[in-house]
Amino acid sequence: EAQVTQNPRYLITVTGKKLTVTCSQNMNHEYMSWYRQDPGLGLRQIYYSMNVEVTDKGDVPEGYKVSRKEKRNFPLILESPSPNQTSLYFCASSLNLWLATNEKLFFGSGTQLSVL
Amino acid sequence: GDSVTQMEGPVTLSEEAFLTINCTYTATGYPSLFWYVQYPGEGLQLLLKATKADDKGSNKGFEATYRKETTSFHLEKGSVQVSDSAVYFCALSDGGGATNKLIFGTGTLLAVQP
Numbered sequence: 525e526a527q528v529t530q531n532p533r534y535l536i537t538v539t540g541k542k543l544t545v546t547c548s549q550n551m552n553h554e555y556m557s558w559y560r561q562d563p564g565l566g567l568r569q570i571y572y573s574m575n576v577e578v579t580d581k582g583d584v585p586e587g588y589k590v591s592r593k594e595k596r597n598f599p600l601i602l603e604s605p606s607p608n609q610t611s612l613y614f615c616a617s618s619l620n621l622w623l624a625t626n627e628k629l630f631f632g633s634g635t636q637l638s639v640l
Numbered sequence: 641g642d643s644v645t646q647m648e649g650p651v652t653l654s655e656e657a658f659l660t661i662n663c664t665y666t667a668t669g670y671p672s673l674f675w676y677v678q679y680p681g682e683g684l685q686l687l688l689k690a691t692k693a694d695d696k697g698s699n700k701g702f703e704a705t706y707r708k709e710t711t712s713f714h715l716e717k718g719s720v721q722v723s724d725s726a727v728y729f730c731a732l733s734d735g736g737g738a739t740n741k742l743i744f745g746t747g748t749l750l751a752v753q754p
Binding site: 528559561565569582616624625629631633 | 644672676681682683684685686689691729733734741742744745746747
């Protein structure tokens with residue numbers, strides 16, 4: 525089954541403790557992206573990747589890192605989480621940028637992160 | 641910059657009622673427009689799209705028409721069901737040009753009561 529898989533589904537952590545949220549897709553997609561969803565603000569893009577070893581900042585990249593060493597995986601890394609990073613995070617992918625912005629993005633089920 | 645404005649929710653309707661969720665946009669070019677739906681506990685799914693003026697996107701009884709003159713892409717459904725309860729996001733893109741992403745509205749929560 526074609527899907528975008530995020531883990532974990534829920535995560536509670538404390539300020540400053542490094543964490544990684546994993547994202548994997550099995551559709552051989554080149555384009556992958558991370559969004560955060562906050563009430564009243566909708567979805568905002570954190571980082572995106574056009575292909576392996578090609579990543580770029582979105583609208584709200586501060587406090588986050590990403591890597592794209594393999595096509596299927598696009599982990600989101602919070603080196604020193606803070607309470608303002610408490611949010612619902614979504615990973616998304618598409619075959620390429622053109623399809624992502626003209627056809628469809630495939631979304632994971634989300635990761636609810638709470639930073640205490 | 642480009643942006644999307646959606647009506648604030650929640651929208652509460654009885655089953656079989658008519659639904660309209662307003663969406664207007666600001667864009668410098670000729671964007672593609674989308675409605676995504678997020679069911680409880682799930683990720684977003686594409687509901688429908690339109691890529692040029694006067695196009696009508698439709699899916700699962702939902703419709704939206706790309707109106708360039710009013711810069712709008714309102715979502716409508718003639719008769720909602722309890723299973724339509726979800727958060728609906730309007731979004732735009734410039735088709736892979738300068739923005740390299742979809743720009744989402746804030747989302748509108750729809751609650752349909754039996």
